[in-house]
Amino acid sequence: MYPRVVLKETLYKKSQQKRRTSPCNYKERIFVLNTQDLTYFEHRPGKKPSQKGCIELSHIKCVEIVRSDVPIPCDYKYPFQIAHDSYYLYVFAPDNDCRLKWVRALKEAKPLPPTPDPANKDGGFMVRDSKHPGVYTVSIFSRAAGTNGEKYPLVKHYQIKVQREGEKVMYYLAEKYLFSTIPELIRYHQHNPADKWEIHPDELTLSEELGSGQFGLVWKGSWNDRQVAVKTVREGFMSEEEFKEEAQVMMKLSHSKLVQLYGVVTQRSPIYLVFEFMENGCLTEFLRARKGSFSQKVLLGMCLDVSEGMAYLESSNFIHRDLAARNCLVTEDNVVKIADFGMTRFVLDDQYTSSFGSKFPVRWSSPEVIKFQKYSSKSDVWSFGVFMWEVYSEGRMPYDSRSNAEVVETLNAGQRLLRPRLCPQSVYELMQWSWKEAVLLRNPVLMKRT
Numbered sequence: 291m292y293p294r295v296v297l298k299e300t301l302y303k304k305s306q307q308k309r310r311t312s313p314c315n316y317k318e319r320i321f322v323l324n325t326q327d328l329t330y331f332e333h334r335p336g337k338k339p340s341q342k343g344c345i346e347l348s349h350i351k352c353v354e355i356v357r358s359d360v361p362i363p364c365d366y367k368y369p370f371q372i373a374h375d376s377y378y379l380y381v382f383a384p385d386n387d388c389r390l391k392w393v394r395a396l397k398e399a400k401p402l403p404p405t406p407d408p409a410n411k412d413g414g415f416m417v418r419d420s421k422h423p424g425v426y427t428v429s430i431f432s433r434a435a436g437t438n439g440e441k442y443p444l445v446k447h448y449q450i451k452v453q454r455e456g457e458k459v460m461y462y463l464a465e466k467y468l469f470s471t472i473p474e475l476i477r478y479h480q481h482n483p484a485d486k487w488e489i490h491p492d493e494l495t496l497s498e499e500l501g502s503g504q505f506g507l508v509w510k511g512s513w514n515d516r517q518v519a520v521k522t523v524r525e526g527f528m529s530e531e532e533f534k535e536e537a538q539v540m541m542k543l544s545h546s547k548l549v550q551l552y553g554v555v556t557q558r559s560p561i562y563l564v565f566e567f568m569e570n571g572c573l574t575e576f577l578r579a580r581k582g583s584f585s586q587k588v589l590l591g592m593c594l595d596v597s598e599g600m601a602y603l604e605s606s607n608f609i610h611r612d613l614a615a616r617n618c619l620v621t622e623d624n625v626v627k628i629a630d631f632g633m634t635r636f637v638l639d640d641q642y643t644s645s646f647g648s649k650f651p652v653r654w655s656s657p658e659v660i661k662f663q664k665y666s667s668k669s670d671v672w673s674f675g676v677f678m679w680e681v682y683s684e685g686r687m688p689y690d691s692r693s694n695a696e697v698v699e700t701l702n703a704g705q706r707l708l709r710p711r712l713c714p715q716s717v718y719e720l721m722q723w724s725w726k727e728a729v730l731l732r733n734p735v736l737m738k739r740t
Contacts, residue, residue, distance in 0.1 A: 293324040296325065298320070298321070299392075301366065301381050302317065303317050303382070317332070318333075328345045328347065329341060329345075343379075345372065350373070352373040353397055356369040366383055371473065372396065373476065378471070378473040417429075430448070451463065487554050488554060489555050494518075495511055496509045496510070496511045506522050511564075520564055520565075537554050539631045543608070546627075547598045552565060565629075568621055576685075588624070589681050589682055593677075597674070600674055612654075657702075658729060678724075683710040706722065
């Protein structure tokens with residue numbers, strides 16, 4: 291039985307191998323859509339049409355309308371694209387009604403993907419319309435491992451988000467890596483998977499609430515016979531995209547003085563971040579609860595722990611931006627590790643400027659952060675000096691008798707925190723070096739030699 295022809299029409303096609311927008315790179319072709327494939331032909335007067343390409347419908351991954359922000363040099367100005375196994379095809383229709391007709395016909399004619407061989411199911415995906423008009427979803431098939439090593443089928447759904455700036459349209463998933471087309475987005479994430487971090491919800495058990503903050507809760511739990519800390523986001527206080535940004539940072543970092551991320555749970559809402567469990571909790575509370583019992587050697591050891599972690603971040607081109615005792619945790623053996631990477635950013639030139647109006651911790655912030663919201667490894671050095679002051683003060687709040695506005699006035703007047711009673715003069719001199727007004731005098735090596 292021959293396949294039934296669904297549509298046949300002359301359209302323009304852009305060359306797949308050339309990026310220039312010259313008119314010669316746009317070819318007039320006869321497109322024929324039937325119930326099995328999409329074929330296009332070159333037709334010259336007096337000659338038999340010559341087939342130039344054929345795409346089986348089962349190999350099509352996505353069909354979408356393209357909003358172009360550059361001039362289109364051919365006569366047809368209404369583009370759409372077809373993503374398939376080999377590449378993607380740019381097609382240009384004479385008007386919007388024609389474009390919509392082809393996009394709709396391709397989506398309706400495309401059969402469901404054939405069931406692959408069980409050994410080849412992992413990573414299979416399709417881009418489809420969601421229940422919301424104009425919104426696309428990527429559905430990915432995998433075989434996840436259970437607690438006993440068995441494999442079970444799992445389909446994950448990721449909504450493709452859209453960011454518009456004037457006429458420009460960009461596409462992204464939760465990680466906010468922006469792409470001008472959906473096929474480009476798909477190709478990037480095919481080569482940058484995050485599934486190795488995925489934990490199935492059934493593998494995780496929550497037992498007790500450890501604490502809460504402005505944006506979320508932290509629970510004690512167990513995973514694979516291991517105690518863990520589970521961080522969740524409060525609904526309405528932070529978007530899942532922002533919450534996942536912290537996980538994306540942690541996936542790139544691994545050091546003995548950073549709290550280790552074990553995995554994420556994204557198959558349910560709210561999403562979870564699963565971390566190693568730190569038995570002695572927050573450093574600030576740890577210091578306050580045992581005030582008067584610490585030797586100078588122990589306090590210096592805490593500073594050394596954090597200096598190692600900060601030196602690693604700097605060498606990896608990351609700026610923490612929120613270093614403080616409250617964001618460090620303590621193990622059962624009293625090792626201090628850096629946590630809370632919600633504000634951490636990767637930088638190539640050792641600088642990051644946040645948008646004006648962004649919140650930041652005034653008491654731990656350098657003058658250039660307060661005035662210009664300009665971050666660097668040297669602003670982290672300033673925060674590290676305040677952190678050291680907290681440690682030797684056994685958990686005191688910096689500038690505890692002053693408001694944030696008064697703290698700013700104090701810094702502008704050139705005044706700094708006074709030496710804590712337990713702090714040796716040599717260590718206090720390091721703190722003073724970290725609080726230099728001139729950024730260049732705050733050498734990041736300070737965090738390596740403490």
